[in-house]
Amino acid sequence: MPLPLGSDSAALYARLDHLAAERAPRIWVGLSGGVDSSVLAVLAARRWPQKTHLVHVNHHLQSPADEWAQHCRQLAEHLAVPIVVKDVAVSAKGGPEGAARDARYEAFCACLAEGDLLLLAHHADDQIETLFYRLLRGTGVDGLSGMPEWRALGVGQLWRPWLAEPRARVIAAAQELKLTWIEDPSNDQIDADRNFLRQRVLPLLEQRWPHYRTTVERARQNLAQTAQREHQYWRRALTECLDDGALNIASLASWSEADQLSLLRAWLLDLKPSQQQLLTVWREVVGAAADAQPQVQLGATSVRRYQQKLYRVTDAALMPEAPLPLSLGSVLRHPGVGEVALIPPEPNVLGLPLSAEIASRGDLSIRFRLGGERFKPAGRSGSRDLKRLMQEWRVPPWRRDQLPLFYVGERLAAVGCTEARSGWYADEFLSAPIEPAGILCYRIVPS
Template sequence: MESVLLDTLKPYLDRPRWVVAFSGGLDSTVLLHALTRLKEHPSLHALHIHHGLQAQADDWQRHCKQFAESLGVSFHTANVSVDDCASVEDAARRARYAAFGDALNAGDVLLQAHHLDDQAETLLLRLFRGTGLEGLKGIPTARELGDAILVRPLLGLSRAELEDYAREHQLSWIEDPSNHDTGFDRNYLRHNVLPQVEARWPAYRATLARLASLAESALPEDSISNLTFHTRTSTWSALDLESLRSLDEGSRNAALRQWLSQTGLTPSLAQLQALQKSMLWSSADAEPVFELGEFQVRRFKEVLYITSLTPFDPSLELAWDGGSVLDIPGVGKLSAVGGSQPERFTVHFRRGGERCQPAGRAHSQRLKKLLQESDVPPWRRDRLPLIYLDGELAAVADLWVCADYAERLAEWRFVWEPAG
């Protein structure tokens, strides 16, 4: 318990006060007790909100005062009036937060004891009420509260874990009878619905907490525009790896989800983690390929690409006059514009040893060298159509016209649309 608290509260050790919202129930009792066991913490203060809604409210206030004092923690009660309205829960919440605002000083940390079960209940209630993405973020671990900050250090622990702690330390706490009134939506969910959910999906709490974390880290629409760019060798946008690495893990997941959504893919968290391990952290000279359904994610020179490559026949040889679209199965479409007279082209793929002197350059080079220098991704090189005239290489897709054929093909412009 202490290690969980410290993980969350370490950034707030230099604050003047930690003020615990202390109702006397199981959750806040465990929180207050566990805080006093920390080796290091600021001044602790227990704040009890007296709503006056139950006949036992005065007894609860006395219990809370005695418990806090037994731990050596200063104690204060704030009496509030709850408006008579349709939703007593909402009115009580508004009254509580008004009291918190009055009691807190600048720089204070208000600690609330919400836990994993509270998070799951909140998310489900919001779903049933038709929440948007903002609502799926659930209960935040921390947020600003005026000049103070509100922190919930138990949000990763279940109620069962808090009960185990309370039994181990022989703690007593208040049981509010209204918590069993199923006329309230949260209580109905807690007592009538979630036991059946747990019987079928025992890990639902962690699953819903993960959903909240994903929603919290989701990036706004089009927010990855500064990470992506379009290339002539891909149907889909490419993703800059250096920029991706600069993000925190949650933002990286969100950026990858947005980037992959252009294909209709919806990867799981496990797939995203495996993808990052393969693409972001493997050796610089590796050429990793990550399969996602019919698609692949590939890396080349600090850029991620999406491909959907299917088998093709590298020995294929096709006759073409340039007047129609040449559809090459599994590879793409080759077309031409501007030529006034048809030509007797032959189209095939690399076989090794090809050379071309691109028009305007002084020397010929091996095609392999040209493709490397032009940063054509490796998986595209063997799929580029090579255009021949009279048995000689005349053009390489839409990249270069070879100098010996520059005059003959001066009116021609080739257009290459790769598949996948």
């Protein structure tokens, strides 16, 4: 039987009451083995005993790392909940703290299925520490908004339920629950910036201003509100510069330099670019010569320029070489393709309308460019090399291998398009306006 909750553990337990958590298929708790995450694991397992899962990320950066992983397994066994231990390799590039964090969040994302929720035990002291750390790095208003309580993470969501609670309450709750936890010796090494803030700077501030947490939190909330208003304004302004999701450089150029950077940030907001990355995009991509095709990599997404537009291009899987059969009412899924469906006509559905002749055939297939294909678009006098036609149609180079080629038998009947237009038909399959019997709907690798 679990221990009764004391006043502090009961207060933290009450913070877990949220409708989104009740609806989530699974609740994951990021468990380092330290005091904060251990308390969260215990209370989450008590709150949702049937759907709580623990995930421990072993960075292998310290000699007792495997012992810590075993400690977390023992806690999971005691709580009778599943645990996943993820072994990661931390990149040697950049700072060790940032590299470890990136590896950790990649591991978290790998655990989450659609709709799952990941809980992390960050508290008010962590929030203040983050605020000062970012301030000293010269971050903008977004960074000074601090860590959000909720945000998307992979196909799920991340929730920090204790951001308003002080660390002292978490420690008191751990004592009430009679927990044992891991003490990471690296937390005492003040050569790390965050540790220096935690061990030296913030205690000194507390001596002078005992209630500094309250006033700093009030300032953070004000900054968060300012950031939210800015985001709303620039998202509205951004719509004037977008063309089928691409950023029109001519429209962007009508704004001042400072405003161009704000519009760029709004366009790239979900990628969370640093100020330096934003300046690199502005100088090297926006400011490139008109005939250049530069690109800047932001994680798995690159920003590219083509025909006076900026595009966001996500690294794509290889397209399949073998034909992919398709029939009316079927849905085709492939890692390199995404999702392709041939459905009956529906109003306001974007896709490639198909004639009754094509939709009823039993030898329909989707293929992708291998090179050498020829195509005779409707209304043209002769066939041409598909590569040249895509240049004529101003299809960006990186998208040409992603366009679905719709075959009837061995004949190329139509070329799909990832832009707002439907696509192009072969002359032999479209000699008159079409009354569609089917719609080819597709979602290629997002870009």
